[in-house]
Amino acid sequence: MYGEKEHCGLKSVIKGEWRNILIPVPLKSIKISCQLINYVAEVTVEQEYQNVEEGPIECEYMFPIEEESAVISFTAQLEGKTLESKVKPNKEAEADYDKAVSEGRTGFLAQSVRPDILKIKVGHLSPGAKCSIKLTYILEAALDVDKIRLTIPTTISPKYIPFHDNSEEANKIKSIKYDFNTPAPMTFSIGAKMKSKIESVTSPSHSIQTEGLSKDVVNEQGFFTSKTSLSASTTDLDRDIIILVKCEAANASVVLREDDADSTVLMVSLVPKLTLKSDPELDIVFLIDCSGSMMGSSIKLARDAINILLHSLPHTAYFNIVRFGSSYKKLFDSSVPYSDETLATAKKAMKKLEADLGGTEILSPLKMLLEEKTKLPRRVFVLTDGSVSNSMECLKLAQKHNNNSKVFALGIGSAADRHLVKGLARAGLGTSEFTTEGEMIAPKVIKQLKHCLQPNLKDVTINWGNDVDINNSSQAPSKIPSLYNGSRVQIFRIVNNKGTTIPATIKISADVVAEGEEGFDEEVSVDESGLQGTLLHKMFARKLIQELEEKEEMADEKEVKELITELAMKYQLMSKHTSIVAVDDKENKNSQPMQSRSIANQMPSGFHGFQQQQQHSRGGAPRMMMCAAPMAFGAAPMGAMGFFSMKSSMKKRAQPQFDNSSVEYEQCAAPMMRMRTQCDSYKQSVVDCCDDEDLEDCESEESMEDSSPMDTVLALIALQTAAGYFTKDKKIFSALNIQEEAIEKLVEETKADSKIVYTVLVCVALEKKFSDFKSCWELVVEKAEAYLNKNSASVELKDKIAALFN
Structure with a gap:
């Protein structure tokens, strides 16, 4: 008599009435291979299953995919025979699967639990039988500063399920099992094809090796290529695979064209270059996840991010900090002006920031911030690992209020919830970034702060050519997303190519709300090579389906469901309302009853503070x-x-x-x-240190000579006042390895204000000694230079201080 199942390594422990039985996990291996072509990736996940039990089994495995991806193919092989798979409405697919399994035939079913979680079921796998499942999905690659960033999720972070969430989706998520061991060994490889020379391929998550980087030649299609794989044969499934590809034109805008018999799809991949210098008055609130899942490296990353953001705020800003978990706590009753006093209060609070607030109840504080009446436009920064079940509720809330407030989101940790983080930014008309241990966080948060401070662009339009209009084409997303400097946006247009002239160039333009600022105009040539097939067609359909699924209010839910189903069936895509099914026509003759085997996900590295040792x-x-x-x-x-x-x-x-x-x-x-x-x-992870009230004194006594360059930059940034100037501090001398007497002599000789001298000193030092970290200190120096210009700092003083570093 079988009872509850638990998992331990690659064995299932079945708790029986008289004894526990060890059952081998039926998932034997996972192979992930990827092709990255410019900014579009095709990922194939191959899973090998084997039943070594005495009776037939049903395997169920939930695993993650990128939330904006489109599943385009599904192949099942059973004992060397390839089974035909079909995309069908959910109920039809489930009926086909259940019928096959009840008749003793092997069935395969792939379904979407939510946009970033898939469920695979292999039913009635006979004793000794082997099978493989090959699933392929496509996605857009992100832009990470000057690199193309591809993320392949491999495990699902355990989700906090609010008490009020009784949805079908939440119940499915609740059923996911977890283990500290990998369910199967994984292999990984990626081939990159770029129109510009590939300079490097790196990974902050895994140890990799790459071939082909030294080659200056292109292949017959005109692409520069490289091949990358893991440094060792296999790895575990406890963190996202992150690949960064640096190439000469990573920041360039492109337009790709794909033709089939009836239509043409144009994909505009736009990276706006905006020169906007206004100093806006904004109400900026940092919403920090302090739930238990953030314990360990994640809360440290959040703490570092907030400290950088605090010192980079403009003097015109109002700000607040809200911590959330099972409840939420404001630092100030309402947003306060940015001053030395409020900055000091915030910094002191950040030193004590811990993951100590219970479960991840993000909806309540988000609702409070977005509905709160404010004198200034509100910008909400969310820092979270996103381990919640009610992502869609949060997205719809952000979408409802995006006329008055914008949401920016930073995903933290080895398996951050990409659906919540990217979805919040998408719905809130902001931007999203992700960071994990081992990555520099400063460039990401400074990039987002720049986006936050950027004046709103209005009347963004794309000129698709004289012949393209609403009668012969459609666009996805239907509304052009917000444009931010250096942040990639992709828009698709499908055109009936019969009798329609496809333009040679695409023109994008926008006006700026702020007075005195220039608008944006860019003209991008359509790639003449032209792709053949359905890759971009499927991406267009997936983008349109995503927009339909995330509609804030559905006037006719039945109609929306029918539209999604129609699109998914036409382009053979898995969706919220369609599944992929394949069944064998051969009956498996076995008298024993079928047993169900649920395959556990591996616990993400660092989850709840559990650190793992890199091998x-x-x-x-x-x-x-x-x-x-x-x-x-x-x-x-x-x-x-x-x-x-x-x-x-x-x-x-x-x-x-x-x-x-x-x-x-x-x-x-x-x-x-x-x-x-x-x-x-x-x-x-627990160390003895100074009492909280003595923390400042302890830190000031520490020598910075052995600090890393990044630590030194952060320490210098932390000395800036809200007004933008620096004052004499012994940390400056320690960090810059410069004698106090030399600077005091300069103050005396020039008769300049001490604040001006030390402000010039820090600015010059950052520019000369730490130029590689410009993305970290850029806004700090801008604020300091504004102070120096206001106080007429002399060029002679700057030259004398610069000479100290020659």
């Missing part, structure tokens, strides 16, 4: 540093993990705190706490 010899494959037996977690119990509170104490080692009134405490929190206290990685 670079295994291609970056992480191994959990565990001293206790692994546990299985459903999505809902993980929310209870948020009751942990980590507070540093100067006199003694920190002791995690939790609310043991939770009904889930016994089943989740207490066992996890015992596990934590036994782990070396956890013990080492």
Whole structure:
């Protein structure tokens, strides 16, 4: 008699009435291969299954994909025979699958749980049988400063499920099982094809090796190419695969053209270059996730991001900080003017920032901020790992209020929820970025702050040519997204090519709301090579489906469902309302009843503070540093993990705190706490340091000579006042390795104000010694130079200080 299942490594532990039975996990391997062509990627995931049990089994496995991707093909092979797969409405596909399984035939079903989670079911796999599933999806690659950034999710972060969320989607997410071990070894490779020379291929997530970078020749299609794979043969599934491709024209706008028999799709991939210098008055609020899932490296990344943002705010801004978890807490009752006093209060609060507020209840604070009456336009920065089930509620809320407020989102951690982060920015007309441990966070947050400060563009239009109009074409998304300097936007237009002239160039233009600012105009040539097939056609359809799914208010839900189904069937895409099914026509004769086997996802690296040890010899494959037996977690119990509170104490080692009134405490929190206290990685994460009230004195006494360049830059930035100037501080001398006497002598000789001298000193030092980190200090120096110009700093003073660094 079988009961509840748990997972341990590559064995399932079936709890029986008389004894526990070890069952091998049927998922044997995962192979991910990718082709990156300019800014479009095609990803193929191949899963190998084998039943080594005595009776037939049904396997169920939920795994992640990029949230904007389109599943374009599904192939199932059973014992060497390829089965035909079809896209059908959900109920039809489920009926076909259930009928096959009930008749003893093997069936395959692929469904969308939500835009970033897929469910694969293999039904009635007979004893000893092997099968493979090959699933292919396409997606747009992002722009990361000057690189193309491709992210391949490999595990689903456990989601916090709010008490009010009783949706079908939440119930499916709740059923996902978790393990600290990988369900199967993974291999990965990627081939890049670029129109401009590939300078480097790197990864902050995995150890990789690349071939072909030294070649200056192009292939027969005119592409520069490279091939990349893991440094070792396999890796685990505990973090997103992140690939950064640097090429000469990563920031260039392009228009790709694809033709089929009846239509042409034009994809405008636009990277606006805007020169906007206004100093707007804005109300900027930082909404920081302090739930339990942020514990460890994620909360440190959030703390670093806020400190950089605080010092880069313009003096005209109002700001506030709101922490959220099971509840939310404001730093100030309402947004306050940016001053030395309010900045000091915020910095002091950030030193104590911990992941100690319970579950991830993001909807309430987001609603409060977006509905709150403000004197100035509001900008909301969300910093989160996004481990929630109710992403769509949050998206619709941001969309509802995007006339008055904009939302910018930073996804943090090894498996941040890309649907929530990207969706919030998309709905809130802002931008999104992602960062993980090992990446420089400063360039990302400064880029977003620049976007936040950018004046609104209005009347954005695309001239698709004289012959293209609403009668012979349609656009996705129907409304052109907000344009931000250096941020890539992709718009698709499908045109009936019979009797319609396709233009040679596409013109984009926009006006600026702020007075005295120039508008935006760009003309981009259509790529003459022309693609053949349906790749861009399918991406157009997926973009249109996404827009329909995220409509704020559906006047006729039935009509929208029919439109989505019609698009998905026409272009053979999986969607919210369509599935992919394949069934075998051969009956498997076995008298034993079929047993269900749910395959666990691997717990993401760093989740709830659990750090993992990089094994670079295994291609970056992480191994959990565990001293206790692994546990299985459903999505809902993980929310209870948020009751942990980590507070540093100067006199003694920190002791995690939790609310043991939770009904889930016994089943989740207490066992996890015992596990934590036994782990070396956890013990080492808690250090003795100074009392909170003495923190400033402790830090000022530390020598900065051994600091990394990035640490030095951040330490210098932290010394700037809200007005933009710097004052004498011994940290400056330590950081720059310069004698105090030399600067004081300069103050005396020039008879300049001490504040001006030290402001010039820091600005010149940043520009000369730390030019590689310009993206970190750029806004700080701009604010300082505005102060120097206002106070008429002399060129002679700047020259004398510059001479100190020659």
